[in-house]
Amino acid sequence: MMIRLIYASRAINLGPVDVKDILSSSRRNNHQLAVTGALSLSNGIFLQCLEGERSAVNAVYHHILKDKRHNKPEILSLEEITQRQFTGWNMGLIAATAENSALFLKYSSTSEFDPFTMSAPALKEFFAEVLSSARWLS
Amino acid sequence: MMIRLIYASRAINLGPVDVKDILSSSRRNNHQLAVTGALSLSNGIFLQCLEGERSAVNAVYHHILKDKRHNKPEILSLEEITQRQFTGWNMGLIAATAENSALFLKYSSTSEFDPFTMSAPALKEFFAEVLSSARWLS
Amino acid sequence: MMIRLIYASRAINLGPVDVKDILSSSRRNNHQLAVTGALSLSNGIFLQCLEGERSAVNAVYHHILKDKRHNKPEILSLEEITQRQFTGWNMGLIAATAENSALFLKYSSTSEFDPFTMSAPALKEFFAEVLSSARWLS
Amino acid sequence: MMIRLIYASRAINLGPVDVKDILSSSRRNNHQLAVTGALSLSNGIFLQCLEGERSAVNAVYHHILKDKRHNKPEILSLEEITQRQFTGWNMGLIAATAENSALFLKYSSTSEFDPFTMSAPALKEFFAEVLSSARWLS
Amino acid sequence: MMIRLIYASRAINLGPVDVKDILSSSRRNNHQLAVTGALSLSNGIFLQCLEGERSAVNAVYHHILKDKRHNKPEILSLEEITQRQFTGWNMGLIAATAENSALFLKYSSTSEFDPFTMSAPALKEFFAEVLSSARWLS
Amino acid sequence: MMIRLIYASRAINLGPVDVKDILSSSRRNNHQLAVTGALSLSNGIFLQCLEGERSAVNAVYHHILKDKRHNKPEILSLEEITQRQFTGWNMGLIAATAENSALFLKYSSTSEFDPFTMSAPALKEFFAEVLSSARWLS
Amino acid sequence: MMIRLIYASRAINLGPVDVKDILSSSRRNNHQLAVTGALSLSNGIFLQCLEGERSAVNAVYHHILKDKRHNKPEILSLEEITQRQFTGWNMGLIAATAENSALFLKYSSTSEFDPFTMSAPALKEFFAEVLSSARWLS
Amino acid sequence: MMIRLIYASRAINLGPVDVKDILSSSRRNNHQLAVTGALSLSNGIFLQCLEGERSAVNAVYHHILKDKRHNKPEILSLEEITQRQFTGWNMGLIAATAENSALFLKYSSTSEFDPFTMSAPALKEFFAEVLSSARWLS
Amino acid sequence: MMIRLIYASRAINLGPVDVKDILSSSRRNNHQLAVTGALSLSNGIFLQCLEGERSAVNAVYHHILKDKRHNKPEILSLEEITQRQFTGWNMGLIAATAENSALFLKYSSTSEFDPFTMSAPALKEFFAEVLSSARWLS
Amino acid sequence: MMIRLIYASRAINLGPVDVKDILSSSRRNNHQLAVTGALSLSNGIFLQCLEGERSAVNAVYHHILKDKRHNKPEILSLEEITQRQFTGWNMGLIAATAENSALFLKYSSTSEFDPFTMSAPALKEFFAEVLSSARWLS
Numbered sequence A, B, C, D, E, F, G, H, I, J: 001m002m003i004r005l006i007y008a009s010r011a012i013n014l015g016p017v018d019v020k021d022i023l024s025s026s027r028r029n030n031h032q033l034a035v036t037g038a039l040s041l042s043n044g045i046f047l048q049c050l051e052g053e054r055s056a057v058n059a060v061y062h063h064i065l066k067d068k069r070h071n072k073p074e075i076l077s078l079e080e081i082t083q084r085q086f087t088g089w090n091m092g093l094i095a096a097t098a099e100n101s102a103l104f105l106k107y108s109s110t111s112e113f114d115p116f117t118m119s120a121p122a123l124k125e126f127f128a129e130v131l132s133s134a135r136w137l138s
């Protein structure tokens, strides 16, 4: 059983290299567990999508929960899937650039992007559009 | 929860710079509240579409109600949405030009455009077609 | 409430300029009432599609009934619509030319086009295909 | 092809025995043509439902149009059907009694029953409920 | 076109006879406009459902907005309907009794009933269940 | 936004009064947060369903994660809902009695009940049948 | 592959014992081929429903075609089925009694029952209602 | 009512010019009756599709049944349609060439094309693909 | 992942106690693997339905294949399920009595019950009806 | 009745020419039985799709079961189809190259491709994408 889990959390105590560091841990660890996904950090909020075997995604998620660099986690959506969306990335980073901000606004009811207010269907459409048209950092 | 609210009202006592003035207030205020939308003035009738967080759209709508430049407001349609249509405009103005009149006629049962006679599904299709093919004033 | 009404009738006592005359009256009158539509005369049978506000279409139809140039009227289809098909014509004339005869045959169970035998869904598909590919007289 | 046609018209010059007379003509004539249906007279408005072979229903309707006891006819709904609703009546009369008025209000947006404002789906639901729970005059 | 409009607002400065007074005005005025509906006052929040002709419901709603006994109105749902739910009441009052509180909790994500957090589908199901099983005050 | 979250975990170091203790804490705490749900302990596996506001359910779930009396948690299903199923219980306990074992087998592919192998749709049907026909401990 | 085939034909030269004779042959032969069905003779028209293996139903139908007691056969409907309707009869006879005539009228657009005018969906509903409520001859 | 009837039969005693002869008779006769269609002869089996007015298709089919050049007819599919597929041919001939054999195999469970084993949905898809991509003989 | 697998095979060399023996082995073994199901022997054909974890059902099926008391096995249907149908039986036996023969005929195109001719949907409906109304041997 | 059967098994004792040998036997034998399909060998697991007449696919499958070069077979999916997917191959071989590994990952919850964990819908989508974009060995 594969699932896609989307959660948001608030970044705290983020030092300059932390995002880079999170990405490199993620890629190393997620590869082991065959977990793929995408991460965005915008407006001080992490929004992450994790996809893979249900037990593996759960393991990764429960592991991330312990990280001191974020708090107030909230699972926003979880669904069973038959195929992955993010085959290219064990963890892709969606840039918080000006180019992506129209896309953020389109799905956000607030002027600052706030995924905590988004419903599961909205998040699904958001990640689908992200996949096809957002700018990614590599 | 994001919604799209569409209402019509009758223009009264409109001076020459009023529409320009409404647009600039709208853009300034709606930007604050992350409200987007479109406005048309045709046949002496305002037709406006407002989209954003449900409470913000309600705040804007109830504020507009007090404006002395229109009366007889009627909410024609209100629905929950997962994404905005008018991401480009905090308030776009649909020109009441000859070019747009065929489009108006297509959805209107009257020869003069009269949104008060239109149903919610017709308005939905109208704004979708407006978005893709109408002439806009900037 | 906009509707689309389709009826057929049998042409009688048609003089040489009658169709031309019907078209020009139709365009003048239907324009007033914001009624649009299409007319075909083939195999001695009128087939007409009228779209607009329900009361206006009814008024036009009940007015046409009194015309001595046809008889045996039969309403074949009537449905509520949200947009018009024939925005270009207050009354368009579908040519009964050889070019259109394959299209007529496709929807007709008889070799001579006979709309009296057609069901509402068949008529709907017929007019949709007429709109996109038939030859029109202007 | 069987259809169900629903129209409304305004009663004029109605003498005391006219409704009774209309009913007895209807039953005699409709029986010949295998047309069944229901009639209501409420708030000075006739609302009639006619069902049978498409050509027969058209013949009856076009015949009734000539009757001087009503005017301003408007066809409100017409659909193809596979079975009749009013098998019991060549023409049943729905009583305009107090008992039926709650039923009328349920489907009417006005306090006086006004079928001219009703959409085709509303009329369909109205006649279905009439059939199962209204009081009939015999 | 009939609609059903549901809004919530916060009660302010409510004196002892105000609810009784609101109900009697509502019944008198709504009857005139053929508007039906239901009202609840629970947890200091009014939740009202209004159904009738679109222009009449709008007129009543815009009239109520001016009432000083509530503020912060928010339209929560608006949909076109073919039949009314509350035919029995020009304005029914849903009791805020212990008996109804389980029903309130079932649809509310908060322990104190807070319709401002409810989505349109949840409100629709809530009023349907209210209709069939809530206690009413008369 | 209300959600229903279902997870399983493995019981460890369970002393004789632990389940009773978990239930009483749950009832006290969940009541505060307006969270409702059901819990089963069978075959050494906890299966819990939590429903309420999305942020409240997340808070409860993330709080429970820290409990030393279980480990290997896995979220099995999470969906947005418009109404609660378990309005009667802030936390109901499904008895692991012989009477319930046929019900467990019906939804389980293993002879010992193992929710870790169940899909989201199967869990949904399981809890619906539990609600209507399982034996509960009070 | 099981099918249900419905055809009509016109009775000719029917002697007094012919229907009885047809029924007894049918029962004997159809039993061999595992064909089940129903037959009606009304208004001089045979209407027969045959169900069974596609090749068997075809064999029976092509055999019946040669019978001199009817002519002008027309297949009205043929569909693949997963279960039979007429398990009780290798050939049941629907009585053309007064009791059944309301049922006939309900599905017939003519006053005399004429299956030649009926569509496949209407025939399907007719036989379903026949099965549950018509009078049968044995 | 237009239908599409598909049947198969086994060719017997076919002389060299018979197919050519069948085609020319078909075109002449079917044109009269406004019947259109397609014929294939492959693996000694005729597969024919006939479309037109229900009574006309029945007349053609019952006429063909008498032809000594085939036997063991079996109707495989019959459905009501709103438009014809084979407007170009009163009877088109699908070539049994090598080019068409992959298409035959795609829909056939046997290596030699055997329509007697095909279900109605498979035949429908087969003729749709034949229409767009098979080679035809003229 | 639970599945339901249905296959048929031909009984050979069946001695008097074989069915009894098969049943007792089945119950013993299937219980171990949490496989449930039903078996019928009619007209010399075994028809068996097996439900449980996909790997367990496969194991049982591949084990049964080796049994010398039947041959020519054919899997007729296999589908993923969320709940079992035959919770009461690790293997129930459907009696081949006169009472069940009408039920057999209803789903069978042949007079002797032959599941090899049945489609997956027909088998699904057959077992559902078997469950609710067939006679079982214990 | 055509079906598509998908199963997986574990390769054992595979010598260097075995896959080549399996392919040539498959092509020779499957051609006889009009069976088409595709085979992949990746991560020591065979995944094969077989399509054709239900009895032929069963015969091939039960024949393959006896092959000593694999064991632990598990049928993963079986469905009735109206057309084949793999018309080009009596048995195509999907290369286990680097190019195909992203495609494998997309549908697999594990980093090494493991079809035993895949559901029937996932397998269906996998083979559809394989057909259009995988690299094949010939």
Ligand SMILES: Cc1cc2nc3c(=O)[nH]c(=O)nc-3n(C[C@H](O)[C@H](O)[C@H](O)COP(=O)(O)O)c2cc1C
Binding pocket: A009, A022, A025, A026, A027, A028, A029, A030, A039, A046, A048, A060, A063, A064, A065, A066, A067, A069, A070, A091
């Ligand atoms: C918002 C956020 C998202 C993270 N996502 C992942 C992830 O997807 N995979 C992962 O292994 N670690 C992730 N981490 C980092 C882990 O919490 C942890 O630091 C990391 O796995 C430690 O890995 P290491 O011990 O292998 O270096 C994330 C951390 C944060 C704050």
Ligand SMILES: Cc1cc2nc3c(=O)[nH]c(=O)nc-3n(C[C@H](O)[C@H](O)[C@H](O)COP(=O)(O)O)c2cc1C
Binding pocket: B009, B022, B025, B026, B027, B028, B029, B030, B046, B048, B060, B063, B064, B065, B066, B067, B069, B070, B091
């Ligand atoms: C038809 C109509 C539409 C309007 N739409 C908006 C709007 O979308 N947003 C807005 O802020 N003001 C809108 N206004 C103007 C407001 O009524 C009000 O004049 C304005 O918000 C005053 O803003 P200011 O005090 O910031 O200048 C509208 C007025 C009219 C007559």
Ligand SMILES: Cc1cc2nc3c(=O)[nH]c(=O)nc-3n(C[C@H](O)[C@H](O)[C@H](O)COP(=O)(O)O)c2cc1C
Binding pocket: C009, C022, C025, C026, C027, C028, C029, C030, C046, C048, C060, C063, C064, C065, C066, C067, C069, C070, C091
């Ligand atoms: C088949 C047929 C279709 C017609 N369609 C229309 C029509 O769509 N609109 C219209 O105004 N008149 C139509 N007419 C003509 C009217 O019957 C009538 O002659 C005309 O409206 C008189 O108009 P006038 O008095 O303005 O010249 C039609 C007549 C026939 C025979």
Ligand SMILES: Cc1cc2nc3c(=O)[nH]c(=O)nc-3n(C[C@H](O)[C@H](O)[C@H](O)COP(=O)(O)O)c2cc1C
Binding pocket: D009, D022, D025, D026, D027, D028, D029, D030, D039, D046, D048, D060, D063, D064, D065, D066, D067, D069, D070, D091
């Ligand atoms: C509202 C209304 C409905 C009528 N309905 C019918 C009807 O369904 N059938 C009918 O034959 N006559 C109907 N009539 C009466 C006809 O207009 C006409 O008077 C009648 O058919 C004359 O019939 P007779 O000449 O057979 O007496 C209706 C009249 C009115 C005003």
Ligand SMILES: Cc1cc2nc3c(=O)[nH]c(=O)nc-3n(C[C@H](O)[C@H](O)[C@H](O)COP(=O)(O)O)c2cc1C
Binding pocket: E009, E022, E025, E026, E027, E028, E029, E030, E039, E046, E048, E060, E063, E064, E065, E066, E067, E069, E070, E091
């Ligand atoms: C929450 C609330 C709901 C109300 N609902 C209605 C209503 O449905 N209809 C109505 O006429 N008045 C309603 N009223 C009262 C009106 O605001 C106003 O007081 C009343 O219509 C005055 O009527 P009167 O001048 O006829 O007495 C409501 C007031 C409140 C605070």
Ligand SMILES: Cc1cc2nc3c(=O)[nH]c(=O)nc-3n(C[C@H](O)[C@H](O)[C@H](O)COP(=O)(O)O)c2cc1C
Binding pocket: F009, F022, F025, F026, F027, F028, F029, F030, F039, F046, F048, F060, F063, F064, F065, F066, F067, F069, F070, F091
């Ligand atoms: C399987 C399991 C389920 C639990 N469910 C809940 C729950 O729904 N709500 C809750 O407050 N505590 C729950 N608990 C208990 C908490 O982990 C924790 O012990 C409790 O909230 C402490 O509460 P207290 O400090 O108020 O006594 C659960 C514990 C376990 C092991």
Ligand SMILES: Cc1cc2nc3c(=O)[nH]c(=O)nc-3n(C[C@H](O)[C@H](O)[C@H](O)COP(=O)(O)O)c2cc1C
Binding pocket: G009, G022, G025, G026, G027, G028, G029, G030, G039, G046, G048, G060, G063, G064, G065, G066, G067, G069, G070, G091
């Ligand atoms: C309208 C009609 C329906 C018939 N239906 C059947 C039938 O379902 N099965 C059948 O065997 N014969 C049927 N027959 C009779 C056959 O045409 C033929 O007379 C009969 O099969 C001869 O059977 P026998 O030679 O076994 O007596 C029907 C005849 C008619 C006129």
Ligand SMILES: Cc1cc2nc3c(=O)[nH]c(=O)nc-3n(C[C@H](O)[C@H](O)[C@H](O)COP(=O)(O)O)c2cc1C
Binding pocket: H009, H022, H025, H026, H027, H028, H029, H030, H039, H046, H048, H060, H063, H064, H065, H066, H067, H069, H070, H091
């Ligand atoms: C398989 C097959 C298909 C046929 N299809 C048709 C057809 O579609 N239309 C037709 O008129 N004749 C068709 N025929 C030929 C008729 O059976 C008959 O020979 C022909 O209609 C005689 O026509 P003629 O007397 O006009 O020459 C077909 C014959 C066979 C064997």
Ligand SMILES: Cc1cc2nc3c(=O)[nH]c(=O)nc-3n(C[C@H](O)[C@H](O)[C@H](O)COP(=O)(O)O)c2cc1C
Binding pocket: I009, I022, I025, I026, I027, I028, I029, I030, I039, I046, I048, I060, I063, I064, I065, I066, I067, I069, I070, I091
């Ligand atoms: C038609 C048929 C169905 C059978 N079904 C089952 C079954 O569901 N489970 C099972 O264990 N054995 C089944 N058997 C029996 C097995 O083939 C085998 O004889 C049995 O499992 C041996 O079990 P034992 O060694 O435990 O006695 C079936 C045999 C036949 C012929």
Ligand SMILES: Cc1cc2nc3c(=O)[nH]c(=O)nc-3n(C[C@H](O)[C@H](O)[C@H](O)COP(=O)(O)O)c2cc1C
Binding pocket: J009, J022, J025, J026, J027, J028, J029, J030, J039, J046, J048, J060, J063, J064, J065, J066, J067, J069, J070, J091
């Ligand atoms: C994984 C696997 C798949 C196979 N697929 C087929 C197949 O589709 N068709 C086939 O005839 N043989 C297949 N075989 C080979 C058969 O088991 C057997 O070796 C072969 O049919 C012998 O054929 P021959 O006696 O004609 O050489 C397969 C074998 C394996 C291990």
